[in-house]
Amino acid sequence: MTSTPIGTTPGRADQATRVQMYEQMVHIRSFEKRVLALFHQGLVPATSHLSTGMEAIAVGVAANLRPGDSTLCTYRGHAHVLARGSSMEAMFAELIGRATGLLGGKGGSMHLASAEHGALGSYAIVGAHIPIAAGVAWSAQYRNTDQVVACFFGDGATNIGAFHEGLNLAAVWKLPVVFVCENNRYMEYTPIGSVTAVAHPAADRARAYGLEPVLIDGNDADVVFTAAAEACSRARAGDGPTLIEAETYRHFGHSNSDPAKYRPEAEVEEWLERDPITIYRSRLLAEGLDESVLTQIDVSADDAVEQAASAALAAPVPTVDEIEKNVWADGSGSWRS
């Protein structure tokens, strides 16, 4: 597998965008740090799945999205929902089951969505959103817009039937989707290589859908931005989907309850050194950006996160009459007429 050097055409983000990508990564990192703390305090029930170490993908793609574009992601979705501009407070509140949660407490950690920001859901059944993303893109195409859909999923998702069906349909119908496989090398606890017939679970399958393989460094926000820029402009121009495989790594376990002991120490260390935020910070500094700008971002991210978390913690839990609300479009939950 050779990767196609997308971004040989100039596609690098402008400086303001790059600083914004840094800012978003820092916000996401800080948000998730707080989520983990809340989890360890016993306030996030069930579990949650962090993208720590994978933030460059979310921000590099999102920087290419416009209002009206849609994002569909997985249970590992904090980064993607935040990157579209969703409220941190409402996200915290959802994670801890409060009435002010994004979903009023009904969805929980695995289903974060903010439709007003184009975040059309986090999907907890592996692969299910891949055909759904195709449908969102079909709607954009049918309505004659130049809207684009970004659809994120893991390496493990490439082995499920819905991936195959969704990719084929999107390719045949030339739908405006940017499929992004976040290859973090593991399913839950099993290395992807041990259950996949190809080395690059997404890129090595692109041609099965008539697409060019695109294999990129998912820990470099600039690289992600450039690949996404090209994919988005193809999609907006009516040239159909792109399948990007972004290589990355999660710093923590699969979910908050996973100590991730199954990973070789050397591998973990190697990837910790490739931290997308550290890399990006150094690059911006090396290029001459004033460190105070970045420090200011770092500090205010923590402040914003802290404020959002406090507000969420102060919010009430939902009232039980919510249970039978919003099954149907009329707001009710009745199955009798």
Next chain:
Amino acid sequence: MTSTPIGTTPGRADQATRVQMYEQMVHIRSFEKRVLALFHQGLVPATSHLSTGMEAIAVGVAANLRPGDSTLCTYRGHAHVLARGSSMEAMFAELIGRATGLLGGKGGSMHLASAEHGALGSYAIVGAHIPIAAGVAWSAQYRNTDQVVACFFGDGATNIGAFHEGLNLAAVWKLPVVFVCENNRYMEYTPIGSVTAVAHPAADRARAYGLEPVLIDGNDADVVFTAAAEACSRARAGDGPTLIEAETYRHFGHSNSDPAKYRPEAEVEEWLERDPITIYRSRLLAEGLDESVLTQIDVSADDAVEQAASAALAAPVPTVDEIEKNVWADGSGSWRS
């Protein structure tokens, strides 16, 4: 897509096998002709799906199978079940719903099976048998046999999720399966090209499972034999699955009730000229085989078919107490203890 010239190594069948392949093709052709007549007489209820024009695939593969090997095919399965040696009479009887049917009348035309001959079922939900075939092969591997599984499906089946999951699993586990896509260019009434992202729905996807593409002329029994021989020996040697795409065409519609008006006349004519039986007959004759041998085969095929059909027609319908039999392994159908 370039096809891999499987069979550059000597793998041609010996003369006795070749005559037998001819004989099987003629039997299948004659059998299905009679099925169609029975259908037009109103004796085959629902429908049935003929392989007329596609017989070379069934016989070319089956000639490489041994007792203990398994065959899984689709509702378009007469050819494959016959090629394993199943009784024509019991098949006719099943098609017309008689007690002496292969399945006692319970399965009908879409589910023909003869486990004693290794014909482990015809599957009526597109693609479902692809993972099942992998499971049969897993069993062969686990039991340390050199048994092989032949799994036949259509071009349309390559777009369903089960195809993707089954192929990946078989490849990762190096299972002894010979997957054969019978590409007859159509789903039911829709050309496969209009809904598939690649030109060769199976061959262009082989590499997505780490397999070499194998694209062959499915109307040439010798070519099929050679490709299957190589695939079977790989499988028996523990080298895993092969995915063969055999290009072919059905002479009739999708099912007996389909007049197949959606196909361009020129296309139909071209393929009628590529009739696998005519081609094979001419070749055998050109190579010096005495015509009387072949004529003898032709005549006795018709006789055998006629006899089988008559016997089936004389058989009784099942008794209604059969309904609650054989749900469970104890022969019963009771859901209460």
Next chain:
Amino acid sequence: MAELTYRQAIAAGIAQEMGRDPSVVLLGEDVGAAAGVFKTYSGLYKQFGPTRVRDTPISEEAIVGAAIGAAMTGLRPVADIMFADFLATCWDMVANQAAKTRYMLDGQVTLPLVIVTGNGGGLRFGAQHSQSLENWAMAVPGLKVVAPSTPADAFGLLAASIRDPDPVLFFGHKALYAVKASVPDGEHVEALGRAVIRREGKDVTLLALAAMVPRALAAAEVLAEHGIDATVVDLRTLVPLDTATIFEAVSRTGVAFTVEENPRLLGWGAEIASLIAEECFEALDAPVVRITAPHVPLPAAGVLEDSAIPSVERICATVLERCA
């Protein structure tokens, strides 16, 4: 009033809605030029063209998945799943995604989509092409479930399903596709959630759905000859369920039977029987008796299939035995 077959009525119901609302689109296998393998979409491709009537690959998850995504973003997709049995191949999309998304997102999105499918037996298609699966859908919160018994209802309930803002499973019955009957002229829309009394009778109530409605009606005529006067209720939709009409009919007769094409265990009649028991216990003279297929996969041979699915004879025999 035009005479239409049930299959024509399906096409007409969709055509009516596509004509008035450009956000209605149809997708599925062979639904375009081929007009569906049951010819339930005749004329649509010609009238509305390939961007509104789209052929898909054999990818049921993608069909329903695409419908979900499109419905979330302004379209009103009608997704064809050829045989109801194939719902199993996309059940995650139906039961986990379409049904739950609005609730999980606390109303952030609505999903006005319809899945139209060929349900039911009687055509000797065997165990994987003949199931009556309304009960699968009824068991899943978040799905509306429609199963018409007449061409007029096929038309009017399909139009209503398309206008409905929630996910609807519309079960066409394959054994009814050729049935011809009159359909109201002009725009025709029925309401979801309303059962209809097809026959008034004072002695017993037969609760039936889809292809079992004409059988219940035929049985009622035979029962009349035996001095039993039967009410026949056509449920039409299982969700929302018109318990008012059901309870009223059952309370009037005191004796009720369900006539279900599905296998016994957890057929739709189980829920209705349990509701009647809980909510009309005092009015019941006898328990609700369920007439169903045996709890086995449906066999293919004619003689077997015919005796598995409730027949007019079996309905009559059951009622007569219980009323003896």
Next chain:
Amino acid sequence: MAELTYRQAIAAGIAQEMGRDPSVVLLGEDVGAAAGVFKTYSGLYKQFGPTRVRDTPISEEAIVGAAIGAAMTGLRPVADIMFADFLATCWDMVANQAAKTRYMLDGQVTLPLVIVTGNGGGLRFGAQHSQSLENWAMAVPGLKVVAPSTPADAFGLLAASIRDPDPVLFFGHKALYAVKASVPDGEHVEALGRAVIRREGKDVTLLALAAMVPRALAAAEVLAEHGIDATVVDLRTLVPLDTATIFEAVSRTGVAFTVEENPRLLGWGAEIASLIAEECFEALDAPVVRITAPHVPLPAAGVLEDSAIPSVERICATVLERCA
């Protein structure tokens, strides 16, 4: 008697069967070195090695499909489907293939396979990871359905499921995995199709399954303080269904309640209520009342989930109201 958690009991039941029968194999996502995401397979990989305990890709159709093929040809596969909700992604394999193949082939093959899955709510996992789906399986002819409530039964019924020659859906309950209780020493196999009376009482009968059994038992203690003496039946298997034990218990008390974790419509209690009505009508003093979750997808927030799933309080309140 050893004390085991329910999750350890699952592992022990499989270990017992793998130890005695080399044709028993286990496959699923993360079942190998990781021992399953719920640690229900601890020790198996180490004891039986990678050829008998196989990690799979995230391919539920391939997992169940492979189990079907292997079962047809001499193995006794145990297939793990991590959360019961994911059965929807392979429902065709479960409901159309595994359940029907033997019947369609008129007995030419047998399918001794078990699907083990993590069922049920209470852990705030939300609508797609918390469903109680025994009713989906019960509705499909050709599947046996097992849902134990104790570690001893998890062990013994799983062993029985593995020995059973037919496809069995084994619903482990996630909220019970941590429960610890004694399990018989030595070889332990329970029979499928036998309900157990967990508490004898003369006034009312509570019919419960899996995680609802301990709740029904707790409710019975509270009810006793109110002078109501409850029988609690643990159904244990829905197919085969032990109607004899159910009918006997219900006939003795004349009043019965189902306690179901599933949403209302077509929960397993609907079938049992309809059976009781049809077959014990005379013995009933009052209709069977069903205590279920509301017919909505299960919400995630603790306060919402807790009030959706039948609680001890709700069970008591319902019984007290009905017996007032």
